[in-house]
Amino acid sequence: MATVRFENVSKAFGSFTAVAKTDIEVGDGEFVCLLGPSGCGKTTSLRMIAGLETPTSGRIVIGERDVTALHPRERRISMVFQDYALYPHMNLADNIAYPLKVRGESEAERHARAREVADILKIGHLMARMPSQISGGQQQRTSLARALVYPSDVYLFDEPLSNLDAKLRLEARGFLNHLQRDMGMTAIYVTHDQAEAMALATRIAVMDAGRIVQYAPPLEIYRRPATTFVANFVGNPPMNLLPVTAAVEGDTLVCRAEGVNVSPLPLSKATATALGQGDRLTLGIRPEHLSIAEPGSANSLSGRLFANENMGPEALVTLERHDAERLTARIFTDDVLELAGTVALGFSSEHVHLFGGDGRRLAFDGEPSFA
Amino acid sequence: MKQQLGLFVSRIGFSVLTAMIGVIFALPLIWFLFAPFNARAELGIAIPNPFTLANFHEVFGNSFAMRGLINSLVESVGGVILVGFGATLASYALSRSPLPGKRAITYVLLLFSSVVSGSAAMVPIFLIITALHLIDTQLAVILVFAGGLLPTAMFILRDFIDGIPKSYEESAMVAGASPVQAFFDVALPVIRPGIVVIVVWAFVNIWGSFLIPFILLRSSDKMPASVAIYSFYSEAGTPIVTLLAAYALLYSLPVIVLYLFVSWKFGFRFFGGIKA
Numbered sequence: 001m002a003t004v005r006f007e008n009v010s011k012a013f014g015s016f017t018a019v020a021k022t023d024i025e026v027g028d029g030e031f032v033c034l035l036g037p038s039g040c041g042k043t044t045s046l047r048m049i050a051g052l053e054t055p056t057s058g059r060i061v062i063g064e065r066d067v068t069a070l071h072p073r074e075r076r077i078s079m080v081f082q083d084y085a086l087y088p089h090m091n092l093a094d095n096i097a098y099p100l101k102v103r104g105e106s107e108a109e110r111h112a113r114a115r116e117v118a119d120i121l122k123i124g125h126l127m128a129r130m131p132s133q134i135s136g137g138q139q140q141r142t143s144l145a146r147a148l149v150y151p152s153d154v155y156l157f158d159e160p161l162s163n164l165d166a167k168l169r170l171e172a173r174g175f176l177n178h179l180q181r182d183m184g185m186t187a188i189y190v191t192h193d194q195a196e197a198m199a200l201a202t203r204i205a206v207m208d209a210g211r212i213v214q215y216a217p218p219l220e221i222y223r224r225p226a227t228t229f230v231a232n233f234v235g236n237p238p239m240n241l242l243p244v245t246a247a248v249e250g251d252t253l254v255c256r257a258e259g260v261n262v263s264p265l266p267l268s269k270a271t272a273t274a275l276g277q278g279d280r281l282t283l284g285i286r287p288e289h290l291s292i293a294e295p296g297s298a299n300s301l302s303g304r305l306f307a308n309e310n311m312g313p314e315a316l317v318t319l320e321r322h323d324a325e326r327l328t329a330r331i332f333t334d335d336v337l338e339l340a341g342t343v344a345l346g347f348s349s350e351h352v353h354l355f356g357g358d359g360r361r362l363a364f365d366g367e368p369s370f371a
Numbered sequence: 372m373k374q375q376l377g378l379f380v381s382r383i384g385f386s387v388l389t390a391m392i393g394v395i396f397a398l399p400l401i402w403f404l405f406a407p408f409n410a411r412a413e414l415g416i417a418i419p420n421p422f423t424l425a426n427f428h429e430v431f432g433n434s435f436a437m438r439g440l441i442n443s444l445v446e447s448v449g450g451v452i453l454v455g456f457g458a459t460l461a462s463y464a465l466s467r468s469p470l471p472g473k474r475a476i477t478y479v480l481l482l483f484s485s486v487v488s489g490s491a492a493m494v495p496i497f498l499i500i501t502a503l504h505l506i507d508t509q510l511a512v513i514l515v516f517a518g519g520l521l522p523t524a525m526f527i528l529r530d531f532i533d534g535i536p537k538s539y540e541e542s543a544m545v546a547g548a549s550p551v552q553a554f555f556d557v558a559l560p561v562i563r564p565g566i567v568v569i570v571v572w573a574f575v576n577i578w579g580s581f582l583i584p585f586i587l588l589r590s591s592d593k594m595p596a597s598v599a600i601y602s603f604y605s606e607a608g609t610p611i612v613t614l615l616a617a618y619a620l621l622y623s624l625p626v627i628v629l630y631l632f633v634s635w636k637f638g639f640r641f642f643g644g645i646k647a
Contacts, residue, residue, distance in 0.1 A: 052541050072544040079545040085538035089560040098556070099546035146546065156545075 001186045002063035002153040003028050004049060009058030011044050018044040020210040021058070026154075026203075029184045033197035035233070036207035042190045045207075046156055049188060050079050062153055073102075078147035079156040082163065084139050086131035092118070092142055093127040099150045117145045137168045157189040161196065173199055194234045198222065206230045228359040231284050237316065239284045239353065240327045242301070246279040248272055253354075253364065255283055258322050259302045263349055265364050281362070284353035287316070290329035292337070293346025301327060302344040310336055319343055406616035413612055426617035436618055438592055439599025444625065446512050446584065446595055447577040453517040454573040458524035459566055463558065465525065466532040467540075477526055484522035493586060500587055507589040515587065516577045524569045531565035567637045575626055596622050 004026040011019040019041040026032045034042035047053040048060060051072035060068050067075050078099075086095050093114050094101075100110035118124040121141040126134055131142065140160060147155060157176075161169045177200055180187060191197055197204045198218045205215045206229070214226040225231035231239040244255040244262075251272050252264035262283065267275070275281075285301075293300045303319030306326060315337050317329045329345045331337065354362040398416065406412040407426055409419035430436060465473045496515055497506075505511035539561055543553035581597040588594055600622065603615040 050541075050545055052545070071549075072541070073547045073549065075545075077545060079542065081538045081542055083536055083538055085536065085542040087539065087543075087557050087561070098543065098548075102543075102546065102548045102552055102556075143542075146542075150547070 001028050001184065003061075004154055004186065004188065005059075005061040006045070007059040007061065009045075009048065009055045009060060011041070011048060011053060012056045017210050019048070019055075022210075022212055024205060024212060024215060026186060026188060029186055031180045031185075031187045031189065031200055031202045033189045033191055033201035033204045034207055035191060035194060035197040035204050037192060037233070040207040041210040042192075042207050043158055046158055046188060046190045049075075049154065050077055050156055051075050076151075076153040077156055078150070078152040078154075080143050080147050080158065080160040082159040084131075084143040084163075086139055086142055086146075088131055091128055091130055092123065092134070095131065095142060096127075096145045096149055099146065103150065114145070114149055117149045118142075121145050121148075136164055137172070140164060140168075140172060153186065155185050155187040157187065159190055159192070162191075162193070169196075176200060195236060198234070204234075206233060224361065225284075225353065226361050228282055228284070228355045231353060231355070235286055237287050237328045237330065239286050240290075240301075241355075242283045242285075242321075242325065242327070244281050244283045246275050246281045247277060248275050255281065255354075257283075261296070261298060261300050261302075262352065263298050265349065265352065265354070267364050271363055275362075280357050282355040282359070284355060285347050285351060287328045287330040288332075289347050289351035290327075290345040291331060291347070292317075292329075292339075293344045295342060295344040297344065297346060299349055300344045300346045302342055303327060305339050305341065305343050308337060308339055317343070317345070319345065403616070403619065406612065407620045409616075410613065412616055426613045427621075430614055430617045430621065433602060433614075435591055435594075435602050436596070436599045439594055439596040440621065440625075442509065442593055442599075443578055443595035443597065443622075446509055446516070447574050447625075449509070449513040450516040450520070450577045451570050451573045453513060454520050454524050455566055455570050457517065457521050458528050458569055459559075459562070461521070462525045462529035462532055463554070463562070465529045467537065477522070477529060480522035481526050484519055490582060493582070496583075497586060506587060507593065509588075509593060511587045512584050512595075515583055516573075516580070520573050520576060524573060527572075528562070528565050528569055531568075532562055535561055564637060567633055571629060571633055574629060578626055 006022050006024045009019060009022050010017065022041075022045065024032075034045055036042050044053060048055050049062070051067065051070060051074075055068060058068075059066055062075060062077070087098065090098070093111055096114035096118055097110040100113060105113075115124055115127060118127060121144060123134075123138055123141050123145065126138060131139060134142070140163070144160070161172050164172060173196055179185075180200070189197075189200060198221075201218050203215060203217050204221050206213045206221065208229050214221060214230050216224075216226075221230060221234050225234060225239070228241055232241065242257060242260060244257040244260060247254040247256060248267070249264065251267055251269070253267050253272070253275065254264050255262045260283065290301075295302055301319070301321075303321040303326075305317070306320040307316070307318040309316040309318075313332065313334065315331045315333055317331060317337065317339065319327045319329075321327065327345065354364060356362050402414075402416050405416060405419055408422050408424070409417060410423045410425050411417075412419075412426075464470075465477060470476075500506055500511045500515070503511075505514070535558075539557050540550075540553040543557045544550065548556060579597060584595045585598050588598070596618075600615070600618060603611045603618055605611060
């Protein structure tokens with residue numbers, strides 16, 4: 001196991017910058033998820049660690065070795081590919097044992113080791129099958145077995161679960177979490193599924209347009225998103241973001257918008273002076289922090305009922321506001337909510353997020369904290 | 372009722388028409404199967420009475436024609452090895468390397484190849500081969516065929532390799548394989564169905580070709596079967612149908628055998644292991 005470090009790494013494909021001047025450090029035994037929409041540079045970053053892409057500038061360090069110029073096979077890494085890349089002409093035993101074959105181990109030895117790993121992953125009985133003769137979930141575990149069969153400094157995962165159906169994906173996710181706890185491996189995991197990142201990571205690096213927007217533990221990302229982009233990307237359904245107009249009164253901030261009723265928020269001196277009257281700000285409240293309230297009450301939002309979906313343990317209530325903007329509340333109830341017309345949703349002020357005109361988080365006293 | 376009758380008539384008409392077209396296409400093949408065994412074969416179809424191997428007996432006695440079959444085999448196998456080997460390496464490089472302008476290279480080669488193997492280039496080819504002192508050698512025939520077929524083979528095979536995900540070789544290299552190991556262990560077996568197609572195509576092309584060996588070769592003991600088949604024409608230029616039919620059957624056997632072998636061994640198919 002080892003640490004991984006990016007030092008000012010950039011990667012450009014022609015005129016397109018995939019990764020821009022990125023610094024990131026992954027600690028020994030950490031499970032870091034690179035999270036972001038497609039085209040944000042997360043897969044390119046992973047492929048640079050693997051040695052499958054060469055950085056345009058910057059250094060990549062694994063352990064204390066500068067691997068920037070090394071061939072993939074010299075980097076002591078394992079990688080699980082999105083398409084699994086199982087060799088179609090080899091049976092499972094030979095597929096899993098292939099890394100040992102290129103290391104020159106005898107056939108008996110490598111098949112014994114492959115069987116051992118396959119048994120842990122519950123595919124030991126399929127060793128004579130060809131990749132085309134097993135299910136998608138089994139193919140995924142075979143490619144995982146091939147990555148685990150030899151010792152590596154770093155384990156790389158390129159959206160390994162995205163080709164599985166929803167139920168298998170949950171099962172595989174749980175297994176990966178268990179494996180990480182068991183082995184304490186250093187892992188870097190690329191995904192666009194925020195739930196996967198939240199469930200697996202010790203830290204998440206949220207990427208957008210080739211840059212890391214926020215690099216923090218999952219709960220901090222959830223509780224204190226650094227920008228509106230992160231706030232919108234993490235959480236399901238995503239955070240409600242409402243444009244409001246700022247009015248600073250003394251050391252408190254009053255947010256004004258039609259149908260929005262927020263108690264004045266206490267501001268620090270620095271923030272209060274930085275804000276001007278009439279600044280356009282964004283107010284953020286997570287769906288799970290909203291509940292049904294009396295219209296006009298303090299700390300409430302109102303709008304016309306748009307949809308009311310009962311999901312079993314919870315209900316998703318969507319309101320449409322005057323500017324056609326929608327708000328979603330996730331209300332934990334087994335009952336069908338009887339709602340109609342104009343509905344008000346309440347929240348407590350400790351769940352309010354505030355973002356400036358540039359989309360960055362604004363600090364204020366009493367905001368959601370992360371200890 | 373009337374509508375149904377119309378449908379019925381049109382269906383019958385269609386069946387009759389297709390049957391007739393089928394018969395027209397089948398006639399030469401039926402002749403081809405029967406005539407070699409008929410001691411009095413003519414251009415019309417006749418069921419041999421009696422079945423006889425006399426035609427074959429006489430053909431086997433014609434040493435020029437028999438050597439022609441062996442020469443054809445030498446030229447075809449030589450050309451196929453060159454085309455298969457060259458096209459595999461070239462198209463793999465053209466598909467996988469980040470070479471700028473690699474598409475243009477393939478297209479230009481493809482354009483030229485249609486000239487090179489065509490009869491328009493016969494004079495320059497003849498002059499080049501003469502300058503190389505290769506006239507009247509089978510090597511000359513093999514080289515000219517390889518040059519003519521390679522660009523098209525590369526074009527077909529490159530498209531095939533383009534369709535194979537890079538992650539096969541990438542996963543091998545991450546797992547510790549050198550680029551050469553990744554090519555032989557993983558890439559080559561996966562692109563083998565494409566190579567098989569190229570090999571069969573090149574073999575059939577060379578096997579059936581008349582003009583190039585006819586021009587480049589002099590000695591009768593080097594002529595391939597496509598040229599040797601003219602020994603079954605009388606001096607007046609009329610074909611000796613009985614012997615011609617028997618020889619034609621022998622001449623087409625290797626191609627048929629090759630097809631059967633390939634479809635038995637490789638099955639003209641692609642087996643996938645990538646989850647898309």
